[in-house]
Each structure stands twice: as C-alpha cells, then as structure tokens.
Amino acid sequence: MKKLSQWKDKALFTPGPLTTSGTVKQSMLRDLGSRDSEFIQIIRDVRHRLVDLAGGNDQHTAILVQGSGTFGIESVLSSIIPPDGKLIILVNGAYGTRMLKIAKIHKINTQEIIYAENTCPDANALDHILANDPAITHVAVVHCETTTGIINPIQTYGEIVHKHKRVYIVDAMSSFGAYPINLQDAHIDYLISSANKCIEGVPGFSFILANKQNLVANGKYARTLSLDLLAQWQGLETDGQFRFTPPTHVILAFHQALLELEQEGGVAERGLRYYNNYQITIEQMQKMGFRPYLEENQRGYIITSFFYPSHLNFHFKDFYERLSEKGHVIYPGKLSHADCFRIGHVGRLNAADVRALMLSIAETLLEMGIELPQA
Numbered sequence: 001m002k003k004l005s006q007w008k009d010k011a012l013f014t015p016g017p018l019t020t021s022g023t024v025k026q027s028m029l030r031d032l033g034s035r036d037s038e039f040i041q042i043i044r045d046v047r048h049r050l051v052d053l054a055g056g057n058d059q060h061t062a063i064l065v066q067g068s069g070t071f072g073i074e075s076v077l078s079s080i081i082p083p084d085g086k087l088i089i090l091v092n093g094a095y096g097t098r099m100l101k102i103a104k105i106h107k108i109n110t111q112e113i114i115y116a117e118n119t120c121p122d123a124n125a126l127d128h129i130l131a132n133d134p135a136i137t138h139v140a141v142v143h144c145e146t147t148t149g150i151i152n153p154i155q156t157y158g159e160i161v162h163k164h165k166r167v168y169i170v171d172a173m174s175s176f177g178a179y180p181i182n183l184q185d186a187h188i189d190y191l192i193s194s195a196n197k198c199i200e201g202v203p204g205f206s207f208i209l210a211n212k213q214n215l216v217a218n219g220k221y222a223r224t225l226s227l228d229l230l231a232q233w234q235g236l237e238t239d240g241q242f243r244f245t246p247p248t249h250v251i252l253a254f255h256q257a258l259l260e261l262e263q264e265g266g267v268a269e270r271g272l273r274y275y276n277n278y279q280i281t282i283e284q285m286q287k288m289g290f291r292p293y294l295e296e297n298q299r300g301y302i303i304t305s306f307f308y309p310s311h312l313n314f315h316f317k318d319f320y321e322r323l324s325e326k327g328h329v330i331y332p333g334k335l336s337h338a339d340c341f342r343i344g345h346v347g348r349l350n351a352a353d354v355r356a357l358m359l360s361i362a363e364t365l366l367e368m369g370i371e372l373p374q375a
C-alpha cells in the first residue's frame, strides 16, 4: 500500500463525491466513540456552523441524517407533510423528478409542474397555482438542478410561497456553501444539502436546515423510523447524539471542511473560486469547439453540461476513459433529451487544475482524431 504522502488521486470534475483537501482526509484518521463528549461537541459545532452559513438565526436548526443526500430529502418529505396535505414540486431535471418519486412512494398527494430541462420553473405560474388551490400545503424545488447546472430562482419562489403562507422546501444539495443563501430572506422552511458537495467533506450524511416552529408543529407525520426528522432532531437536541450509529469519521472530516471553508473566506470566496473554475472551463471548451447546453444567463458555476460534438470519432466512453487515464474524471450527462457530458467546477480544485484538464481534453481530441469547428 502506498504511503499517504505518495498518494495522488485523480482530479474529480464531478458533482460529488468531490476532490477534498489532504487535511480533510487526514482528519478521518481517528476513532472517536459516538457517545464521547469530544464527538458530541464536534456535532454541536457543526450544527451551529451550518445555521450560521445560511444567515444564522434562531428560527432554524441543523439536523444531520445518516446516508446520502437523497436520504435527507426523503427524511423531509416523509416526515413533515400531513396525510391530508398536498405537495407541489417544480420540476426541471432529474432531481425534481426524484422528489416526485419519493413523494409517490410515501403516498403523498403531489402535483408536479414540469418544465424543460433548460427552463426555470415559472414564478408567475406558481403564484397562480397557489392562489387557486387552497389544498396545497407544501412547495418543493431544486436550487441548482445538477442535471444541467441550471440555477432556479429560489428567492423569487420563496417570496411567493411566503405570500401564500405555504411551507417551502429547497433541495440545495449541490449549491449550499457556494451560493449565498439566507434562509429568512428566501423564506425557506426546509433546506437540504449533503456532506460531500460544496462544503467539501466526504460522503456519509445529509443535513437539513429546518424551521423549528414548523418542525415541531408538523414533524409528527413520519412514515419511517430511521428517517424520522423530528425524532432525529429531538435526539440531537436532548443529548447531542444521533439516535443510531453516526458516521463518526465523516463528521470529523466535515468539521475540518467547515473550518477550511471559513479559512477560505466563507461562501463568497468559495463561490468566487468555483466561478473562476467555471469561467476557464467555458472559455476554453468553447474555444475547442464544444457547445454548452444552457444559455449563458441560466448557467451556474457548479457544473456545466456540454453537447457531445457531432463528429464521427467522438464516443463518450472512449473520451472519458482517455481523460481518466490522464488523471481527470469528468461526468456523464443525465439529460432526457440531449446527449451531453458534464464538467464540475466544485471541490478542492483551482485554476491550475482546470487548465490541466483543458490541456488533457485538447490532447485527447488530437488522439481521437477529432477537430471541431471553432465557435
């Protein structure tokens, strides 16, 4: 086995798990007892820092839930919607569709409003629907639809949901930590994200920033034991502990990642680094002849989808493998109607890493005998 100092992993230009810092990885080299006071103190600090990152207020609380991001979403949807409630989901990609699937499994009365993957859900339509259907109790939307990288205007939707006095749920899985989000300003009752996205931790838990008042009033509708959001919160509040085995090492890594986010200058600076990564990517990729899937005004700086070039020699699997051999991991597309691949801009990567990827892509095109028409 290689020594840690000799280890050089491939750079992950993906939506997560992401490339993490050496110090985040190193922080996992400990065995802490899950009931140990040091570990409980770390959980407390993590929870405080998460609420602070979202604008810091007394109304919201942070709840950690074991599992990947989907577990956090399922925990919210299956815990807080009463049997006679009605959920509306604004869908413009695979992760909106996933929420729909979860709601259906739990037999939640749900209406989906489906938009094309390159279009943000229409705020006026939401306003109209809420004004005309008093049965709707909850509204859910994805912030950065990682399917394409589109950024949905969660603040605008939040103002509408608030005006109609409904409960607002935001999947900010791939954006939280890199885009400024203020829970109170955006009127968000439940925000969900996970450890291995823009905070730059490793996979193993999701977290929910929940409106305490709403949680206490409506959290009694849990349809599962392990994903019972209110019970999970009550456990963390009473003795600071998880109800069931916590991912101790992952939480240590996440705590270190939160300290490193602060050292970097917080969400603003992290967002700027990712934005620079995005800028270099888009500029160089277009120069090489690749076309982005989204219009410029819809693109965020988390991940970008590019159309497969229409060249006979282009086969994504081959392209992917050649890049991977050079130490760069990109990501397949997830679109329902277009052949695309994705390049992520997040994780512990900087301008030099992105430039190295761009060189690798240029080299790979040469190897594959692909010359693209210049934009």
Ligand SMILES: Cc1ncc(COP(=O)(O)O)c(C=O)c1O
Pocket: 015, 016, 068, 069, 070, 071, 095, 142, 144, 145, 146, 171, 172, 173, 174, 194
């Ligand atoms: C917006 C969004 N929602 C939900 C998920 C699901 O998270 P996980 O794969 O960790 O379950 C992802 C994963 O990338 C995501 O990007």
